[in-house]
Amino acid sequence: MSQTHTEIESSYHESAAAAEIHRIRENLRIEGYAKADDSALGFPADFRDKLAWAYFNDEVLHSDVPDIPVDRKRARDVIYYEWHDSRLDLSEYENILIKNRGNIPGERKHSRVLLLENDYARNFIRTCLTLIPAGSRHDRGTLGVNLFRTFTQVVTRPHKDNEEYIIIYVVDKIGTGAESYLYRAENPDSLVFSATLHPGEMLIFKDDLFLHGATPLVPTDGQGAQRDALVCTVDYQGTYLALRPDMITG
Ligand SMILES: [Fe+2]
Numbered sequence: 001m002s003q004t005h006t007e008i009e010s011s012y013h014e015s016a017a018a019a020e021i022h023r024i025r026e027n028l029r030i031e032g033y034a035k036a037d038d039s040a041l042g043f044p045a046d047f048r049d050k051l052a053w054a055y056f057n058d059e060v061l062h063s064d065v066p067d068i069p070v071d072r073k074r075a076r077d078v079i080y081y082e083w084h085d086s087r088l089d090l091s092e093y094e095n096i097l098i099k100n101r102g103n104i105p106g107e108r109k110h111s112r113v114l115l116l117e118n119d120y121a122r123n124f125i126r127t128c129l130t131l132i133p134a135g136s137r138h139d140r141g142t143l144g145v146n147l148f149r150t151f152t153q154v155v156t157r158p159h160k161d162n163e164e165y166i167i168i169y170v171v172d173k174i175g176t177g178a179e180s181y182l183y184r185a186e187n188p189d190s191l192v193f194s195a196t197l198h199p200g201e202m203l204i205f206k207d208d209l210f211l212h213g214a215t216p217l218v219p220t221d222g223q224g225a226q227r228d229a230l231v232c233t234v235d236y237q238g239t240y241l242a243l244r245p246d247m248i249t250g
Helices: 005-030 047-055 119-130 237-243
Strands: 033-037 073-084 087-092 098-101 104-108 140-150 165-174 179-184 187-196 201-206 210-214 226-234
Touching: 005 033, 005 201, 033 187, 047 119, 047 165, 087 119, 119 140, 119 226, 140 237, 179 201, 187 201, 201 210
Parallel strands: none
Antiparallel strands: 033 201, 073 087, 073 140, 098 104, 140 226, 165 201, 165 226, 179 187, 179 210
16 A cells, blocks of 8 residues: 555654664763754654643742742653553652752752643653663653753753753743853863753753753843753652662662
C-alpha cells in the first residue's frame, strides 16, 4: 500500500527527530553536554505558547521566601519513571520535597504542578528522558521539573545541582543577557560552553562534570526583562528513592 503525502512527511519528521536525539546522546556521551532546539526534536509549532499559557502565570508560579535570587517565581513537579525496554511509563511522584538545595538549608516545599495532566508537558518530559544515552539510564528513577520565572539574576553563581543530568529549556524571554555557561568542574577557570539560550533552545549536561550558571538578565528599553525556563534534573536514585528502597533497582 502506498503512503500518503502526510504519512511520508510525518515519517520524515520522526526520522529527523530520531537523528537529532542520536546526535544529542552522542554529544552527551563524548563531551558531557549538548545544545539542542525544540523544532529539531519535532515539538509542535505551538509548543512553547501552550506551555507558557498553561504554566507561566501568577496562578501557578509563586515566590518562595526566602529564595535566591529573591525575586524568582517558581513551581515544581517530580515525575517517577520506569523504562521497560523502549516503553517509558510515567507517573506523578508522591512528593516534591527537596532538602538542603542551592545553599538554602532545610526543607523546601514549592508550589506543585501536575505536568502529566498536560499532553504538551508530558511530551516534553518523555523527550527529556529519551535524550539520556541508553547505556547511562536507570531502569527507574525520578525527574525533577522546575518552572522558573526570573527578572534580574537567573542564578547567583556557578554551581552544581548534585543530580545526574540537568536540562535547561527556555520557554520565553524578554531582554538580553542570561548567557548560560559551563565551567569544567575540576578546573573552574576552564570555560567549556557559553551561549545565550533563546526561546526553544535547550542545554543538557552531566551535572558532575561542570559548574553551571547564567549571567544576569539585561532589560531592554521600556520592556524590562523576564525569562521563563524549565530546568529538569534527572535525579540520582538517592534523591527521592533512597526513602523507598523497594523502588530502587540500580
Ligand atoms: Fe542549577
